[in-house]
Amino acid sequence: MAILKTENLTRRFGGLVAVNNLSFEIPEGKITGLIGPNGSGKSTTINLISGVLPASSGNVEYMGKRITGYAPHMVARMGISRTYQQIRLFEKMTVLENVYVARNLMYKSNLADVLIGSKRLSSEDKANEKKAMELLELVGLADKADELPKNLPYGYRRFLEIARALATEPKLLLLDEPAAGMNRDEFMEVMDLVRRLRAMDISVLLVEHTMEFVEAVVDHVVVLNFGQKLAEGTFAQIEKDPQVIEAYLGKEEL
Amino acid sequence: MLSIWIQNAVSGVAIGLLYGLIGLGVVLFFQTTNLLNFAHISSAMLGAYLCYMFNVTLHLPFVLAMVLAIILVACYGLLLKRFVYEPLAKREGGRLEFIIATMMLSVFLLNAVIVLWGGVPKPFPNVFGDPAKPLIIGSVAIQTHSLWVLGYVTVFVIALQSFFTKTMTGKSLRAVAQNQGAARLMGIDVEKMLTISFMLSTGITALAGILLAPAYFVSLDLGGGIIGIKGFAAAVVGRMNKPYVALLGGVLIGLAENFVVLYASSVYRDVITFAFLILFLVVRKKAEV
Amino acid sequence: MNRKSVIMLVILAAFLAIPLVDSNQYHIYMLDRALLNAMIASGLVALTGLAGQMSLGHAAFYGIGAYASAIVTKTFGVPVIVGVISAAVLCLVIGMLLSIPSFKLSGFYLSLVTISFGNIVWTVIVNWYSLTGGSLGLLGIQPIRIAGRAITRTEFFYLAAAVLALIYFVTTRMARSYIGRGLRAVRDDEMAAETAGIDTKRLKLLVFSLSAIYAGIAGALYAHLSTFLSPESFVQAESANFVAMSVVGGIRHMLGGTIGGLAVTMIPEMLRVKGWEIYYLMGSSLAILVLVIMLPNGLAPSFEKFIDRLAGIDRKSGKRQVK
Numbered sequence: 001m002a003i004l005k006t007e008n009l010t011r012r013f014g015g016l017v018a019v020n021n022l023s024f025e026i027p028e029g030k031i032t033g034l035i036g037p038n039g040s041g042k043s044t045t046i047n048l049i050s051g052v053l054p055a056s057s058g059n060v061e062y063m064g065k066r067i068t069g070y071a072p073h074m075v076a077r078m079g080i081s082r083t084y085q086q087i088r089l090f091e092k093m094t095v096l097e098n099v100y101v102a103r104n105l106m107y108k109s110n111l112a113d114v115l116i117g118s119k120r121l122s123s124e125d126k127a128n129e130k131k132a133m134e135l136l137e138l139v140g141l142a143d144k145a146d147e148l149p150k151n152l153p154y155g156y157r158r159f160l161e162i163a164r165a166l167a168t169e170p171k172l173l174l175l176d177e178p179a180a181g182m183n184r185d186e187f188m189e190v191m192d193l194v195r196r197l198r199a200m201d202i203s204v205l206l207v208e209h210t211m212e213f214v215e216a217v218v219d220h221v222v223v224l225n226f227g228q229k230l231a232e233g234t235f236a237q238i239e240k241d242p243q244v245i246e247a248y249l250g251k252e253e254l
Numbered sequence: 255m256l257s258i259w260i261q262n263a264v265s266g267v268a269i270g271l272l273y274g275l276i277g278l279g280v281v282l283f284f285q286t287t288n289l290l291n292f293a294h295i296s297s298a299m300l301g302a303y304l305c306y307m308f309n310v311t312l313h314l315p316f317v318l319a320m321v322l323a324i325i326l327v328a329c330y331g332l333l334l335k336r337f338v339y340e341p342l343a344k345r346e347g348g349r350l351e352f353i354i355a356t357m358m359l360s361v362f363l364l365n366a367v368i369v370l371w372g373g374v375p376k377p378f379p380n381v382f383g384d385p386a387k388p389l390i391i392g393s394v395a396i397q398t399h400s401l402w403v404l405g406y407v408t409v410f411v412i413a414l415q416s417f418f419t420k421t422m423t424g425k426s427l428r429a430v431a432q433n434q435g436a437a438r439l440m441g442i443d444v445e446k447m448l449t450i451s452f453m454l455s456t457g458i459t460a461l462a463g464i465l466l467a468p469a470y471f472v473s474l475d476l477g478g479g480i481i482g483i484k485g486f487a488a489a490v491v492g493r494m495n496k497p498y499v500a501l502l503g504g505v506l507i508g509l510a511e512n513f514v515v516l517y518a519s520s521v522y523r524d525v526i527t528f529a530f531l532i533l534f535l536v537v538r539k540k541a542e543v
Numbered sequence: 544m545n546r547k548s549v550i551m552l553v554i555l556a557a558f559l560a561i562p563l564v565d566s567n568q569y570h571i572y573m574l575d576r577a578l579l580n581a582m583i584a585s586g587l588v589a590l591t592g593l594a595g596q597m598s599l600g601h602a603a604f605y606g607i608g609a610y611a612s613a614i615v616t617k618t619f620g621v622p623v624i625v626g627v628i629s630a631a632v633l634c635l636v637i638g639m640l641l642s643i644p645s646f647k648l649s650g651f652y653l654s655l656v657t658i659s660f661g662n663i664v665w666t667v668i669v670n671w672y673s674l675t676g677g678s679l680g681l682l683g684i685q686p687i688r689i690a691g692r693a694i695t696r697t698e699f700f701y702l703a704a705a706v707l708a709l710i711y712f713v714t715t716r717m718a719r720s721y722i723g724r725g726l727r728a729v730r731d732d733e734m735a736a737e738t739a740g741i742d743t744k745r746l747k748l749l750v751f752s753l754s755a756i757y758a759g760i761a762g763a764l765y766a767h768l769s770t771f772l773s774p775e776s777f778v779q780a781e782s783a784n785f786v787a788m789s790v791v792g793g794i795r796h797m798l799g800g801t802i803g804g805l806a807v808t809m810i811p812e813m814l815r816v817k818g819w820e821i822y823y824l825m826g827s828s829l830a831i832l833v834l835v836i837m838l839p840n841g842l843a844p845s846f847e848k849f850i851d852r853l854a855g856i857d858r859k860s861g862k863r864q865v866k
Contacts, residue, residue, distance in 0.1 A: 073741055090731035102739040125720075354787050357783045359832055365824040483659075
C-alpha cells in the first residue's frame with residue numbers, strides 16, 4: 001500500500017527541466033531511498049511534495065487524496081513533514097521553542113482563549129510543551145532545551161531539525177540528506193534514529209548521498225537521473241543495475 | 255498638439271534621466287551593501303546647496319563649483335560609512351536599524367541645511383540657459399536645460415561604463431557586487447570597495463541633485479522624501495541589480511509624470527511614482543530580499 | 544510580590560502622578576500625545592520585532608483612524624466611542640488589505656510598498672475636500688465628554704494610559720502564547736515555519752491588522768483630543784518617526800513601544816530651549832540617530848537591566864525579554 005504517489009510530476013526552471021515526468025510510490029511504513037547523481041532532481045522532488053515549489057505539471061497523491069497545489073502548511077497538516085538540505089532553524093528561538101512551535105497546528109484554542117488565558121489554552125500548552133520535550137529527549141537534546149540553536153554543534157542542529165519535523169506528528173517524513181556534514185559518531189546516531197522512525201510507524205523518504213547509510217536503512221530505492229526515474233527496487237537490485245552504475249560512473253562511487 | 259507632445263517628451267526624458275541617475279546610485283549601493291540608504295536623496299540636496307554656495311556665494315566658475323560639490327558629497331559618503339554603517343555593522347544592527355538611522359540622518363541633514371542656508375528655496379543660476387528663452391525648432395520649444403542634462407548624463411554614463419570595464423577598481427567593484435565571498439577569495443579588498451561604493455553612490459546623487467536644481471530650485475524638496483522615492487522606484491524597475499535599467503526606469507517615470515500632468519491633473523503627478531512602485535514590486539516573480 | 548514588581552509599580556505610579564504635580568497644560572498635552580504615539584509604536588513592536596514585517600506607512604492608519612472617527616461623529620452625531628470603534632474596524636479592514644503584499648514581499652520591498660501606501664492615503668486626505676476638508680483641515684470635532692462637559696487634558700492622560708495598558712496586555716498575552724511563537728518563527732524563517740505547519744499568511748494578516756487597529760485607535764483618540772485635524776499630522780515623516788520610536792524603545796522588547804513612544808516624543812521637547820529653537824529639530828534627530836547607532840537593541844533592555852540591578856536580581860533569571 002502506497003502512502004504517497006507521484007504521477008508525471010514535472011518541474012521546469014526556465015529552460016531546465018529539474019524533474020521530468022516522475023512517477024513513483026512511497027510504500028507505507030517503509031523507508032524509501034531517493035538517490036541519484038548531483039542535480040538529478042532529488043531536492044526538487046522533496047520541494048514539490050512538501051508544497052514549497054509548485055509543480056509545472058503532474059500530480060502528488062497522498063493517502064488517496066490529490067494534494068498538488070496545497071500550501072506547505074496544509075501539506076504539513078495532512079501529515080507530511082520535512083527537513084532541509086541546508087538546515088533551517090528558528091535561530092532566535094530556544095531549542096525547545098523550535099520544536100514547541102511546530103506543535104502550533106495541534107492547538108484548538110483561539111484568539112479569545114489567548115486573551116483571557118483560558119484553561120483550555122493552558123492545558124494545551126502543557127501537553128504540547130511536554131511533547132516537545134519528549135521529542136528533544138528522543139534526539140538527545142533535552143539538556144540543551146534553553147540554548148539558542150547557534151550554540152549547538154553542527155550535527156545536533158540537524159537532530160533539532162528532525163525533532164521539529166516530528167513535532168507535527170507526520171505519517172510521512174521527507175529527509176533531505178540528514179547525514180550531510182556529520183562526523184562519524186553523529187552519522188551512526190542519525191542512522192539509528194532513522195531506523196527507530198520505522199518502528200514508530202512513520203514512512204520515510206530519504207535523500208542521501210552516503211551509500212553506506214542508504215544500504216543500511218532503506219527497504220526500497222528509487223534512482224533519479226536528469227530528473228527522471230532511472231531504476232527502482234531493493235538496494236541489492238539497484239546496486240547491480242548497469243544503467244545505475246553508468247549514471248554514477250566517474251561521478252560518485254556506489 | 256504634436257509640438258506639446260514633443261516638448262513634454264523631451265523634458266520628461268531629461269527629468270526622468272535624473273530620477274534614473276538617483277536610482278542608479280541606489281542600485282550601485284544596494285549591490286555592494288545589500289542595504290537601502292534612506293538618506294540617499296540627502297546627497298542630492300547637499301550637492302545642490304554646496305554647488306550653489308561655491309558658484310553664487312563664492313563666485314567660483316560653475317563647472318569647478320559642481321566638481322567641488324560632488325567631491326565634498328562623496329567625502330560625506332565616507333563619513334556615512336565610518337559613522338553610521340560601520341558602528342551598526344559592528345553591533346549587528348540589522349537592516350531595520352540601518353533604515354531608521356539613515357532616515358534620522360536625512361531629517362538631521364534637512365534641519366542642518368535649514369540652519370546653514372535657511373528654508374527658503376533659492377533660484378539656481380541660469381548656467382544651463384535662460385528658461386525664458388527656450389530653443390525654438392519650428393513650433394517646438396525645448397528648454398536648453400533638458401539638452402544640457404542629456405549631454406551631462408551621456409558623458410557620465412560613458413565615463414561610468416569605462417570605469418567599470420577598463421579600470422581595475424571598476425572591475426573589482428563589479429566582482430564585489432556579484433559575489434562578495436568569491437571576490438574576497440580572489441584577493442579583492444572588499445572593505446575598500448564598500449568605501450568606494452559609498453562615495454560613488456553619494457557622488458552620483460549629488461550630480462543628479464545639481465542637475466535637478468534648475469527644475470526644483472535649490473530647496474529642501476531635493477532632500478525630501480518624494481524625489482528619493484522616485485529614485486527607489488527607478489531602482490526597483492531596474493530590479494535592484496541592473497543600473498542602466500534603473501536609468502531607463504527613471505525615464506519612464508519622468509515621461510509618465512509629464513503626461514499625467516498634461517492629461518489629468520498635477521495632483522496625481524506623484525501618485526504615478528507609487529503606482530510604478532507597487533506595480534513593479536507586486537508583479538515581480540519572487541522577492542529575493 | 545517580588546522586589547522587581549514593586550519597583551516597576553513605583554515607577555508606574557510616579558509616571559501616573561506627573562499630571563498631578565505638573566499643571567503646565569502644554570506638558571500634559573505632550574504627555575497625552577506621547578501615550579498615543581506609544582500605542583502606535585507598540586503595534587510596530589509586534590509587527591516588526593515579533594513577526595519581522597516592516598511598515599513605513601503607519602501614519603496612514605493613524606490618519607485613517609483620526610479622520611474616520613472625526614467624520615463619523617460629526618456626520619451622525621454619535622458618541623465618541625462609536626467613532627473610535629468604527630475607526631478600529633476600518634483600520635482592521637485596510638490593515639488586512641495591506642498584509643496581502645507581505646505574502647509575497649519582505650524586507651526593503653515591503654517597506655517601499657508601505658511607503659507608497661502611506662503616501663497614497665495622504666494624497667487622498669489632502670485631495671478629498673468634501674470629506675476631509677483637504678489641506679485646510681477639519682474643524683469642530685467633538686471632544687470626549689464625561690458628565691456633559693469636555694474631558695480635561697489630565698483626564699485624557701488617564702484615559703490614554705488605560706488604553707495603552709490594554710494594548711500592552713493584549714500584545715503581551717499574544718506574544719507569550721503559541722501565536723507569539725508562531726510569529727517569531729515567521730520572523731526567523733518563513734519557509735521553515737510553513738513546512739512546520741504554521742499558516743504564515745494568517746499570522747501576517749493577524750499582526751498587520753492588530754498594528755493597524757492600534758494606530759487607528761490612537762488616531763481616533765487624537766482627533767477628539769485636538770478637535771482639529773490637518774493632513775500635516777499624517778505625512779510620511781510621521782511614519783518614519785513611529786518606527787524610530789519602536790527601534791529606540793527596543794523592537795524586541797514588550798515595553799519597547801511604550802518606552803520608545805514616550806522617549807522619542809519627549810526628547811525634542813526637552814531640547815526646545817529658548818533662543819535655540821532653530822537647532823532643536825536638528826538636535827533631536829541627531830539624538831535619535833545616535834541612540835539607534837549606539838544602542839541598536841533600544842532603551843527597554845537597558846531599562847530592564849537597570850531595574851534588575853535595583854532589585855538585586857542577576858541578569859539571567861530576569862527573563863521577560865522576548866527573544
